[in-house]
Amino acid sequence: MNTKDIYEMRTVVAAVFLGIFSIFVLKALTSFEIIPGVSYVYNLQGPSIAPNMITVILFDWRGYDTLGEAFILITAVFTTGILFGRGVLGGDVKVRDTAATRQPSVVQKVFAAPLVFIIVAFGIVITLGGHITPGGGFQGGSVIATAFFLSVVVFGLRKNVFSLSHRSLETFEGVGALIYLCLGLAGLGLSGYYLYNVGADFYPGLGVAQWAVNLLSYPDATNAGIIPYLNIGIALKVLSGFCTIITVLMGAEKK
Amino acid sequence: MNSELIPLMVVFPLISAILLNLMHGKDRAVRVYGTLAMVVVIAVPLLAVYGNHLFGAHPAIDTPAETGIALGRINLAIEYSFGFLQRALIFLLAAIATFAVLSHTSNEKRASGVYLSMVMLSIAAVSAVVMANDIFNMFVFLEILTISQAAMVVAKGDIGGYKAALKYLIFGGVAGGAILLGIALLLGTFGVLNITDLGNALSGNTKSPIVLTAVGLLVIGWLFESGLFPFHTIKSHIYSSAKADVAALLQTETKIVLVAIAIILLRLFGGLSNMSAVMVGLSVITLAFGSVMALVQTDFRRLLAFAAVGQAGLVGIGLSLGTPDGIAASIFHAVNDALAMSLLFVTVFVIYEGAKTTEFSRLGGLLTKAPRLAFLQIIGIMAVSGVPPFNAYQSEYRLIGAAFQAGYPELGVVIILGTIVTFVALMKGFFLTFLKESTAVAAIGRPQLSNALPLVTFATMVILALVCLGIGLHPGPLYDRFADVAITLTMGV
Numbered sequence: 001m002n003t004k005d006i007y008e009m010r011t012v013v014a015a016v017f018l019g020i021f022s023i024f025v026l027k028a029l030t031s032f033e034i035i036p037g038v039s040y041v042y043n044l045q046g047p048s049i050a051p052n053m054i055t056v057i058l059f060d061w062r063g064y065d066t067l068g069e070a071f072i073l074i075t076a077v078f079t080t081g082i083l084f085g086r087g088v089l090g091g092d093v094k095v096r097d098t099a100a101t102r103q104p105s106v107v108q109k110v111f112a113a114p115l116v117f118i119i120v121a122f123g124i125v126i127t128l129g130g131h132i133t134p135g136g137g138f139q140g141g142s143v144i145a146t147a148f149f150l151s152v153v154v155f156g157l158r159k160n161v162f163s164l165s166h167r168s169l170e171t172f173e174g175v176g177a178l179i180y181l182c183l184g185l186a187g188l189g190l191s192g193y194y195l196y197n198v199g200a201d202f203y204p205g206l207g208v209a210q211w212a213v214n215l216l217s218y219p220d221a222t223n224a225g226i227i228p229y230l231n232i233g234i235a236l237k238v239l240s241g242f243c244t245i246i247t248v249l250m251g252a253e254k255k
Numbered sequence: 256m257n258s259e260l261i262p263l264m265v266v267f268p269l270i271s272a273i274l275l276n277l278m279h280g281k282d283r284a285v286r287v288y289g290t291l292a293m294v295v296v297i298a299v300p301l302l303a304v305y306g307n308h309l310f311g312a313h314p315a316i317d318t319p320a321e322t323g324i325a326l327g328r329i330n331l332a333i334e335y336s337f338g339f340l341q342r343a344l345i346f347l348l349a350a351i352a353t354f355a356v357l358s359h360t361s362n363e364k365r366a367s368g369v370y371l372s373m374v375m376l377s378i379a380a381v382s383a384v385v386m387a388n389d390i391f392n393m394f395v396f397l398e399i400l401t402i403s404q405a406a407m408v409v410a411k412g413d414i415g416g417y418k419a420a421l422k423y424l425i426f427g428g429v430a431g432g433a434i435l436l437g438i439a440l441l442l443g444t445f446g447v448l449n450i451t452d453l454g455n456a457l458s459g460n461t462k463s464p465i466v467l468t469a470v471g472l473l474v475i476g477w478l479f480e481s482g483l484f485p486f487h488t489i490k491s492h493i494y495s496s497a498k499a500d501v502a503a504l505l506q507t508e509t510k511i512v513l514v515a516i517a518i519i520l521l522r523l524f525g526g527l528s529n530m531s532a533v534m535v536g537l538s539v540i541t542l543a544f545g546s547v548m549a550l551v552q553t554d555f556r557r558l559l560a561f562a563a564v565g566q567a568g569l570v571g572i573g574l575s576l577g578t579p580d581g582i583a584a585s586i587f588h589a590v591n592d593a594l595a596m597s598l599l600f601v602t603v604f605v606i607y608e609g610a611k612t613t614e615f616s617r618l619g620g621l622l623t624k625a626p627r628l629a630f631l632q633i634i635g636i637m638a639v640s641g642v643p644p645f646n647a648y649q650s651e652y653r654l655i656g657a658a659f660q661a662g663y664p665e666l667g668v669v670i671i672l673g674t675i676v677t678f679v680a681l682m683k684g685f686f687l688t689f690l691k692e693s694t695a696v697a698a699i700g701r702p703q704l705s706n707a708l709p710l711v712t713f714a715t716m717v718i719l720a721l722v723c724l725g726i727g728l729h730p731g732p733l734y735d736r737f738a739d740v741a742i743t744l745t746m747g748v
Contacts, residue, residue, distance in 0.1 A: 021471075024468065024471075025436075025468055027464065028440075028464040028465050028467070028468040029465075029468075031463065031464055031465060032440065032443060032444070032465055033443075033444065034443040034444070035322065035323030035324065035443070035444070035445075035446045036321060036322050036323055036446065037322055037323065037324055037442065037443075037445070037446020037447060038322065038324070038329060038331065038446055038447050038448065039446075040319065040321050040322040040323075041316065041319065041322060041329075041331060042331075044319070060311060061311060061313060061331060061332070062333065062391075063310065063311055064310040064311070064333045064392065065333065065391060065392055065395050067269075068383070068392065068395035068396055068398075068399065069395060071269060071376065071379075071399050072395065072398045072399050072402065074272075074273075074376075075373075075376050075399050075402040075403050075406070076402055078276060078369055078372060078373065078376075078406060079373075079402055079403075079405065079406040079409065081369060082369055082370075082373075082406050082409050082410050083409055083417075085412075086279070086369060087279055087367045087368065087369025087370050087410060088367070088370075088409075088410055088411075088412040089359075089363060089367055089370060089410050089411055089412060089498070090363070090364070090365070090412065091364070091365050092280075093412070170276065170277060171277065174273045174274070174276065174277045177269075177273050178270070178273055181266060181269060181270050181273070184262075184266065185266070187311075187312075188259055188262060188263075191312055192259050192312075193308070193309060193310065193311060193312035194262035194266065194308065194310050194311075195310050195311050196311055196312045197311065202312075202313075203312055203314075206312060
């Protein structure tokens with residue numbers, strides 16, 4: 001029996017086991033009864049903060065998980081950078097960006113430029129209204145990033161509508177993440193609990209100073225507190241994260 | 256009691272990671288900040304007060320009937336708990352990570368901010384997994400851990416590292432998915448994510464198909480994160496593809512995460528004897544495969560990588576037994592082995608730095624060139640293989656005792672056999688590197704290996720050797736505290 005046969009046999013064995021496992025999981029799922037659980041409490045108390053329940057759960061009760069999710073994305077973006085030579089031990093590897101400029105056709109030029117502005121405006125609306133209407137930082141950031149993609153695909157890396165350098169994208173990403181982390185630290189410093197929603201001041205017994213509550217309370221009819229600010233931080237981070245990845249990939253395209 | 260320093264153990268490394276990435280390219284700033292940040296990372300776990308931290312300050316409430324949760328009170332917030340075990344593990348991690356950072360800032364011509372930010376992210380992730388009393392939060396930080404570990408291997412910049420990291424991420428994706436599905440099943444059935452609450456809701460309810468499926472899925476995740484069978488090959492591949500300081504850090508992180516997740520599994524499903532049997536079986540297979548594979552390697556780095564994986568199996572055995580003695584001995588062994596293995600990884604990579612190879616066919620007769628290194632390596636080998644008076648002797652002896660007490664004398668025999676095989680494999684490596692005079696090496700000329708070691712590296716090796724000796728001579732202070740932790744853990748089971 002040669003090596004190829006062994007590999008084939010291994011695949012067959014793996015497939016059989018996967019099949020058995022899948023049947024077992026499906027069988028178990030037939031007896032899966034879902035209870036409302038802790039999300040019932042979230043939904044009960046949530047409307048006193050802001051109307052969009054998903055944002056309230058993501059950024060208030062599970063705000064710290066969301067911070068972790070954001071850092072998964074940050075780690076992935078950094079790793080993409082390392083894959084293409086940024087930060088490799090022994091000095092950075094420079095990638096030539098021959099795809100820097102492109103000559104768009106007239107149709108592309110006429111349609112792309114206004115469309116980019118419309119998409120950016122739409123993304124900003126989604127972000128800022130994230131606590132009221134469906135949306136939020138992740139969604140808004142991704143939408144704005146698609147405008148960047150469009151602009152880069154049509155006009156090339158160097159002379160596009162945004163003309164953001166790699167460096168400024170990194171700064172944006174850092175600022176976005178730091179907004180989130182520092183709002184958490186503000187909660188820790190003022191109330192003793194990390195990511196406490198200082199602006200909403202849900203538990204007045206913690207003795208948060210009134211000036212801090214006023215400072216971090218988002219000025220609209222809801223009682224969302226720091227949630228819109230967290231949304232802005234996440235949007236900056238997601239947008240610049242995606243843009244960094246596309247910049248790196250476009251730059252490496254014709255190496 | 257609410258300690259305000261608890262979240263800083265995760266948040267400070269995260270902030271540092273962002274700042275170091277922004278500083279990348281400014282050599283001096285990266286070096287200075289990286290070093291200063293490690294001081295804080297070491298200090299925080301020592302200063303923090305034992306207790307719990309509730310994120311967002313949401314308190315526990317009486318359960319409304321509409322939730323369907325079968326508990327009187329539930330926690331609303333994500334919770335971290337910090338006790339002696341957490342302090343010991345996070346301090347160990349911080350110490351080994353400090354060595355990795357110092358070795359980078361002192362030995363590299365250009366300090367890489369991105370690479371140091373990956374080290375910081377992995378510190379944050381492991382600290383979070385160790386402290387998390389919330390099963391979803393554990394999953395989130397495990398994902399960060401997997402990606403940052405792969406990135407540290409990629410940062411070496413050679414094709415072997417790329418391959419290993421890609422494979423690691425593919426397996427990591429599968430394992431991450433398994434953990435997430437397991438958590439989803441538990442959340443849907445019992446309605447809570449807090450591990451204490453979930454453990455209470457689960458007690459006496461562990462036989463339903465949903466729970467058994469969730470156990471299976473979570474155990475798959477545990478096996479991957481700990482590098483146990485069937486993931487031992489990919490884990491050893493990762494170790495041998497990384498740089499010295501990174502490999503030492505990676506294997507420390509792996510052992511800490513192994514302990515942390517196993518304890519979570521025991522707290523959730525402690526009454527389930529099937530799970531314990533499966534975990535013991537897979538740990539034994541890992542020990543056997545790791546040790547035997549180490550024996551047949553022709554490259555010192557690969558040998559060491561497999562030996563490290565085999566030792567993880569040893570840690571897994573005691574934890575899987577689920578008895579207080581077994582758990583205490585396993586945690587103790589995880590700490591001891593992380594220290595001793597780090598020492599060995601550093602010595603082998605000093606050889607690699609000097610000789611540019613660790614293949615046995617091209618090494619030999621280095622004893623006269625680097626006697627200090629040989630001495631430190633033999634200490635490391637004795638410490639790893641449980642030779643008195645070093646630390647792993649104390650923990651392996653207790654592990655064997657725990658196996659006998661739990662009614663499995665066969666396991667004691669397996670542990671002894673595994674230890675002997677590891678010792679033989681490591682001594683083989685030592686012999687072929689330092690003692691044997693081969694004609695092939697004489698023909699191509701002996702590798703250049705200077706006896707003068709970089710200061711940071713030498714100091715680290717000496718400190719690690721002294722700590723191994725110190726714990727070996729006075730195991731009491733550390734072991735007794737671990738025994739207390741284990742008794743508290745098993746009381747609820």
